[in-house]
Amino acid sequence: MTLSKSQYVRANYQVNATPQLKMLSDDQCENILNGALEVLERTGAEIHSEEALEIFKKGGCWVDGNIVRFPSHLIEWAIRSAPSRIVISNQKGERTLFLEGQNVYYGPGPTNTYTIDPFTGERRRPRKSDTVRAAKVIDALPNISYAMDCGTVMDVTPTLSDVHAFQAMLENTNKPIIHWGFGIDQYQDIIDMAAVVAGGLEALQKNPFILLYSESSPPLRHSAEAIDKAIFAAKNNIPIVYTPCTFAGGVAPATMAATLVIAVADSLVGLVAGQLVRKGSGFVMGGLISTMDMSSTILSYGAAELSLLSAGLTAVARYMKIPMFSTGGCTDSKVIDTQMGLEAAFSILVAGLSGANLIHDCSYMEYGATSSLELMTMDDEIIGMVKRILEGVKVDDEHLALDVINKVGPGGHYLAEDHTMAHFREFWSSSLINRLRYDGWKAEGSKTMGQRVKEKTQDIINNHKPEPKPDHVLREIQAIVDRAEAREANKQ
């Protein structure tokens, strides 16, 4: 009889079921959180919304003109009152994104000014048909877990670009959607459309498949537009992603710790507003955090600091038990090239290891100005590799396989072993990465990664058929779009 390891007597055995990355210790997280509490109590934040000022005042903040100072106990209450887990469904009502613990889900990014056409290679203004394409690609790629619009569409009524993009996504994917809107009117349209899909507002609230999205203006400034959306989302009981774009050296000090303090403080302002409106309303903190390039003045989407800071912010979010919206899979490169690949891969890996719940911008080129479906397709491949790494190394009797090692003995091979049969499919196998031998690669046309990515993207756009929604649902969605058009026409 062979003696398996688990029959040994053993104590205090610890397992790393996954690889471990914790950018900050709990003590460091506490230190950063305390820094943010001190900033909000001492310096305060500038709030440009009457409604928000009223809510903060009633909630016990010190309001002095537009400056609101927050007592720490109120923020600590809000941190505890917000749910530590939010479950997001797909559009068929199946619970799919468990934003809790360190579960990781990747997706693309919103509202770019340009897009790269995957057929012509042209960089141009996004059209509604581009969001249709984007939604199809999102729908088809297994490692892209939710949809965002991949560009502000320019061939529709300008103030309804968001509403049209949302329609394009609803019609072409059933994945969950995170969506930005211009203002409260559009947010209402978006919620109404989502309610049609979910089968009523209550069903949507119980099982949301959307997260609304709002951005404050760091440092410590919250426009009416930004904070009113957080309030609106809480009133309507729909979860919101509230995210400042904090970049070191520009809207925050040049040090990483201070940049984290500003980002945390600005997220907390949105959190408190939402919790004061509705205790327990779903809140996801963000978001985009990096450095300013001091030569070109871009906010860098490819910087090493983007990964460093995002992982740091994720650690603090985790410490507070607030779900986290992070960034990865993006690049400062303008074309599908090596720089793109390496920046995307690094940020996807680090964001994954950090355990951020939602990782967005897996489609952002040119420091966020341009979207690319080809980058999204390539990111899908990178995410596949990263997910494999996140599986970690299983260490148990079956996986240690000492008996098999003993059986094969020195100098043998394992190719024909049952054990190999049972496990070799755990190897990650790729669809885009090329591992053919030279002749095979040549026989297939000597294609570069860029070419293969392009072909796959085009193939999805040409051939992927997302599961269609019932006609009556599509008609009701169209009616809401028409209603919005009529409203905007009246405003003119």
Added chain:
Amino acid sequence: MSNYYEELSQSIISGQLDRVKSLTQQAIGAGDNPVDIINQGLIPGMSVVGARFKSGQMYVPEVLMSARAMDAGMQLVKPLILTEDIPSAGKVVIGTVKGDLHDIGKNLVSMMLESAGYTVINVGVDAGPEKFLQAVKEHQPGVIGMSALLTTTMLAMKDTIELLKEEGLRDKVKVIIGGAPISQDFADEIGADGFAPDAGSAADLCKKLLA
């Protein structure tokens, strides 16, 4: 003619505010012509800074330190000169257009213009055509600069140009535009006089247009 100028320029380049102040003070004490202090001490230093920034040898924060040092020197000299004699490369009104709250880029452009010797009137964010018009009437700038970061708000740039036309002021002022979604094509389309992709080239553009 004093021998402070070379060191003054060097201190501007290295962004040493206190040194610039004391050298300027000494030059004034030595009876130098205030306009010479500006033209031969302060401005040459800043020109080097501009050139080094463009070639990637200096970074934005360093440029701003130099600009601050330059301004400190200017503040000491200015009271000694008649306003019309103060050397200025020209006046620029700058703002972010209606509906748009992005101001980091605009503020950077404004700081870079100031450091290149322009007098800048910053009208802030969410500035509608009337606000630009008002500023043009009040300050009579050589250039107005509009910034937009949103594809939806960039369309508002045209409204300002139209309003200037209606008011018969279009010929009196050059219009330049910028911001991430702006391109030369768009500038041509709406009839602006120029576009610059970043803060460094914005100063060059003004120089070209006001030449």
